[in-house]
Amino acid sequence: MKRTLKYAAMAAAGLAMTSAPALAQTLDEKVNAKFSSATGWFVNFIFSPFPGTSFPWIVAWLVVAATIFTFYFMFIQFRAFPHSISLVKGDYSDPNDAGEVSHFQALATALSGTVGLGNIAGVAVAVGIGGPGATFWMILAGLMGMASKFTECTLGVKYRNEYEDGTVSGGPMYYLTKGFKERGLPGGKFLAILFSIFCILGALGGGNMFQANQAHAQITNVVGNYPGWITGVVFAGIVFAVIVGGLQSIAKVTEKVVPFMGVLYVGAALIIILMNYDKIGWAFGQIFSGAFTGLGVAGGVVGALIQGFKRAAFSNEAGVGSAAIAHSAVRTKEPITEGFVSLLEPFIDTVVICTMTALVIIITGQLVADPNTGLYILDEGGQTIQTIDGNKGVALTSAAFSASFGWFKYILAIAVILFAFSTMISWSYYGLKAWTYLFGEGHTKELVFKIIFCIFVIIGAAASLGPVIDFSDAAIFAMAVVNITGLYMLMPIVKRELDSYLGRLKTGEIKKFQ
Amino acid sequence: MSGKFVVGYDGSEASIRALDFAVDRAKNQGGSVLIAHVLEWSPYSFLTPKELEERHKRRGEELARAEEAIIDPVKKRLSQSGIGVETKIKYGHIANTLCDICKESGAVQIVVGRDGDGGLGTRIFGSVASSLVQTAPVPCTVVP
Numbered sequence: 001m002k003r004t005l006k007y008a009a010m011a012a013a014g015l016a017m018t019s020a021p022a023l024a025q026t027l028d029e030k031v032n033a034k035f036s037s038a039t040g041w042f043v044n045f046i047f048s049p050f051p052g053t054s055f056p057w058i059v060a061w062l063v064v065a066a067t068i069f070t071f072y073f074m075f076i077q078f079r080a081f082p083h084s085i086s087l088v089k090g091d092y093s094d095p096n097d098a099g100e101v102s103h104f105q106a107l108a109t110a111l112s113g114t115v116g117l118g119n120i121a122g123v124a125v126a127v128g129i130g131g132p133g134a135t136f137w138m139i140l141a142g143l144m145g146m147a148s149k150f151t152e153c154t155l156g157v158k159y160r161n162e163y164e165d166g167t168v169s170g171g172p173m174y175y176l177t178k179g180f181k182e183r184g185l186p187g188g189k190f191l192a193i194l195f196s197i198f199c200i201l202g203a204l205g206g207g208n209m210f211q212a213n214q215a216h217a218q219i220t221n222v223v224g225n226y227p228g229w230i231t232g233v234v235f236a237g238i239v240f241a242v243i244v245g246g247l248q249s250i251a252k253v254t255e256k257v258v259p260f261m262g263v264l265y266v267g268a269a270l271i272i273i274l275m276n277y278d279k280i281g282w283a284f285g286q287i288f289s290g291a292f293t294g295l296g297v298a299g300g301v302v303g304a305l306i307q308g309f310k311r312a313a314f315s316n317e318a319g320v321g322s323a324a325i326a327h328s329a330v331r332t333k334e335p336i337t338e339g340f341v342s343l344l345e346p347f348i349d350t351v352v353i354c355t356m357t358a359l360v361i362i363i364t365g366q367l368v369a370d371p372n373t374g375l376y377i378l379d380e381g382g383q384t385i386q387t388i389d390g391n392k393g394v395a396l397t398s399a400a401f402s403a404s405f406g407w408f409k410y411i412l413a414i415a416v417i418l419f420a421f422s423t424m425i426s427w428s429y430y431g432l433k434a435w436t437y438l439f440g441e442g443h444t445k446e447l448v449f450k451i452i453f454c455i456f457v458i459i460g461a462a463a464s465l466g467p468v469i470d471f472s473d474a475a476i477f478a479m480a481v482v483n484i485t486g487l488y489m490l491m492p493i494v495k496r497e498l499d500s501y502l503g504r505l506k507t508g509e510i511k512k513f514q
Numbered sequence: 515m516s517g518k519f520v521v522g523y524d525g526s527e528a529s530i531r532a533l534d535f536a537v538d539r540a541k542n543q544g545g546s547v548l549i550a551h552v553l554e555w556s557p558y559s560f561l562t563p564k565e566l567e568e569r570h571k572r573r574g575e576e577l578a579r580a581e582e583a584i585i586d587p588v589k590k591r592l593s594q595s596g597i598g599v600e601t602k603i604k605y606g607h608i609a610n611t612l613c614d615i616c617k618e619s620g621a622v623q624i625v626v627g628r629d630g631d632g633g634l635g636t637r638i639f640g641s642v643a644s645s646l647v648q649t650a651p652v653p654c655t656v657v658p
Binding site: 090093095098099100101102104105106108109112113165166167168169242243252255256258259325326329330331425426429430 | 553555557558559560561562563564566567568569570571573574576577604605611
């Protein structure tokens with residue numbers, strides 16, 4: 001304890017010197033300029049729309065993959081749903097394996113990496129632009145994404161490395177190399193290296209700077225404005241204590257509080273929806289008619305569809321490959337079981353939590369519609385729907401919840417900070433796994449990455465580095481380009497595992513223990 | 515009545531008293547003791563990614579430590595007692611796991627100690643002894 005505190009203090013002091021506000025400003029501009037010119041082409045490429053539309057091809061890439069996996073595995077997300085639940089409950093776990101990582105634990109850890117700002121702020125952005133109809137497409141994409149998760153997490157467990165000392169390492173870099181080799185396909189190593197590079201960049205950006213930045217924004221919302229580097233140093237100190245100092249107790253507290261916050265959030269949303277029970281039918285009416293007519297939003301039906309698809313894909317990370325890293329530590333003899341369990345992740349993240357946010361925003365009447373035509377009114381820019389108080393993003397969610405419970409904005413601020421923190425811890429691990437894949441394992445090598453990670457926390461909180469964050473978002477989706485390419489090549493292996501497992505489940509060879 | 519006595523043992527004063535009690539009874543009746551050490555564990559707890567990765571390794575270390583620090587000394591102590599001694603280390607909810615061990619081993623009685631320290635935690639959540647009294651599949655003796 002003492003030792004770790006000393007580490008934290010040293011880190012905080014050392015890093016504070018490098019990020020005095022004046023310095024951060026000039027650094028800001030320099031980094032901005034450098035980054036824009038060096039990486040703009042990459043960001044533009046990843047997020048570029050199909051010619052003549054505003055539909056980014058990367059979103060199509062994720063949704064098409066999810067659809068292909070859904071058909072290839074014959075709607076596995078619906079067929080296996082009850083079985084997934086019994087796996088998580090531990091019905092099929094050997095009692096003699098008690099003390100090992102359970103399905104529930106792997107799922108909970110992976111979820112704490114994906115449930116985050118996207119569920120709260122991102123959905124508000126989507127509904128604010130795409131209208132209630134975006135919810136329909138978001139749910140649909142979430143349901144499809146379950147098949148992508150299933151595919152990648154099965155492979156993650158199947159091709160993980162188990163070391164002599166009993167630790168495990170898994171993820172796309174391992175199935176890309178080993179799986180491709182097994183099928184006699186070329187290029188596995190190349191894809192694995194490419195994936196690792198994008199994963200490190202994504203971890204430092206979307207999994208770190210973006211989170212720190214938004215957490216700071218939330219804190220200033222509640223307590224008033226103050227320099228971001230202060231939040232950054234505090235956050236970096238805590239992250240440092242956890243990932244370098246091994247102060248697992250902080251992480252443990254977060255891991256315990258985050259699910260509680262998730263339940264509280266969904267619970268509050270349900271209460272608000274029930275309080276407005278007379279509007280539930282109307283809200284679903286808006287969602288359906290919005291999905292197929294647009295109800296006057298910018299871009300019409302296609303606008304609603306893009307927003308919904310985008311939100312689902314950005315939020316549950318299905319197809320990105322990150323979850324395969326977290327899920328690979330489970331103790332199971334059947335890799336496919338972790339695939340079943342992981343398909344619950346997009347369901348909880350998108351179909352449940354994101355939908356709750358959307359419903360509360362719709363049902364509390366935040367979006368302004370023309371009473372005569374029933375169409376939504378756009379504000380001056382012509383892109384976003386007018387809201388009653390002009391709120392956007394996380395402020396819109398906050399306003400919707402506060403409409404019923406005034407104190408909820410404080411709970412929401414705490415939730416955002418904790419979600420951000422747990423996402424950072426998860427991504428620091430994903431980044432580290434990619435780092436060690438590239439550079440090899442070793443105390444010093446790992447320490448270098450961890451320190452870089454902490455420095456980026458401060459940079460992220462201190463500055464609004466638009467281009468840097470754009471780039472890191474792009475990197476996360478570049479992971480999906482590599483990962484899904486691999487999944488297409490390896491999906492026959494998953495199919496074989498699936499058929500064999502379902503066969504043995506039918507004959508009773510695989511039995512319930514409880 | 516001869517047979518197997520399951521003793522919930524964690525190396526504490528109270529559990530030593532329980533063990534002594536069980537050994538006495540077993541001697542008199544020509545029975546044996548099964549010393550059970552349960553490591554508290556819930557498959558529904560929350561772990562960080564790093565903990566997930568190392569869990570299998572840590573579990574091995576924890577089992578080895580329990581064997582060395584708790585089970586080995588007691589085995590040595592009872593080597594001259596002249597009764598049959600078995601040991602078991604398991605993970606799980608302590609009271610439930612002790613019940614499972616009783617059922618699996620066909621024990622006739624379960625013996626646990628209590629430290630009599632009814633703190634706030636015990637008042638709210640109950641103690642191992644009190645849950646065993648309510649749920650044990652065989653007669654349960656709580657040694658004060």
